[in-house]
Amino acid sequence: MRTFKGRVIAPGSVKAEALVSHGGLNTLASFQKALQFGDKTATCGDQNNPDLYGKQMLGKALCLPMTIGSTTGGLVLYCACAMKRQPACMLFSKPIDSLAAAGAILADVWLDDVSMPVVDSLGDEFLDYVKDGMTITVTDDGEVIVE
Numbered sequence: 104m105r106t107f108k109g110r111v112i113a114p115g116s117v118k119a120e121a122l123v124s125h126g127g128l129n130t131l132a133s134f135q136k137a138l139q140f141g142d143k144t145a146t147c148g149d150q151n152n153p154d155l156y157g158k159q160m161l162g163k164a165l166c167l168p169m170t171i172g173s174t175t176g177g178l179v180l181y182c183a184c185a186m187k188r189q190p191a192c193m194l195f196s197k198p199i200d201s202l203a204a205a206g207a208i209l210a211d212v213w214l215d216d217v218s219m220p221v222v223d224s225l226g227d228e229f230l231d232y233v234k235d236g237m238t239i240t241v242t243d244d245g246e247v248i249v250e
Contacts, residue, residue, distance in 0.1 A: 104250045105232055107225045109194070111245040112204050113211040115220030119191035121237040121249070122163035124154040125230060127171030130179040130203065133160065137188040138179065145188040164239035165190040168230060170203040177206030184210035184217045192241050195223035196230045222247060 132149035136142040137160075147155040170176050180203060183189045193207065199221065207221040220241050233239070233249050240248040 104248065107229045107247045107249070109222040109225040109245045109247060110198075111243075112199055112221040112223055113207040113219060114243055115192070115211075115218045116241055116243050117164070117191045117218065117220055118238065118240045119162060119164040121166050121233050121235055121239050122155065122158060122160060122190070123230065123233055123235050124152055124165075124167040126152050126154060127169045128152070128155070128165070128167050129172040130170055130176040131172055134179050134183050134188070137161075138182050138186065143188060145183065145190075160190050161188055162191050164192050164194060164241070166194045166230065166233050166239070168196045170200055174202055176200070177202040177204070177209070180206030180219075181210045184214055184219055187217065189217065189219045192220040192222070192239070194225060194229070194239070194241070194247055195221075196225050196227055197223065199223040
């Protein structure tokens with residue numbers, strides 16, 4: 104077991120199974136099936152991300168370095184939350200980009216019955232340590248416990 108401390112972007116606490124990507128998350132490509140084609144399990148559709156492609160993101164602790172892609176990133180995350188197809192939480196080793204942060208923050212503020220805690224700046228050691236299937240606990244103060 105190991106504990107990491109990061110910066111809280113969207114508050115909340117959760118316990119979930121880890122899903123890890125060592126490449127950036129292209130939000131539009133990853134969530135396209137969930138948002139446009141009714142995939143209720145939010146199966147990752149980004150063929151350029153071999154760590155996540157074809158895996159269910161719904162309810163997982165999504166562990167990644169950063170998001171990549173276009174200016175739709177924040178809107179895609181907000182829509183995934185509004186449609187209840189979001190990860191349990193998003194955990195970033197690096198600082199989150201402002202567009203993705205905006206989507207997570209807006210979902211937290213505008214959606215009453217949805218929670219998707221987001222913590223960034225967890226450090227490269229976080230991604231070196233965490234593996235798919237590990238149990239992740241996120242606390243309200245930005246502590247991330249990996250078991």
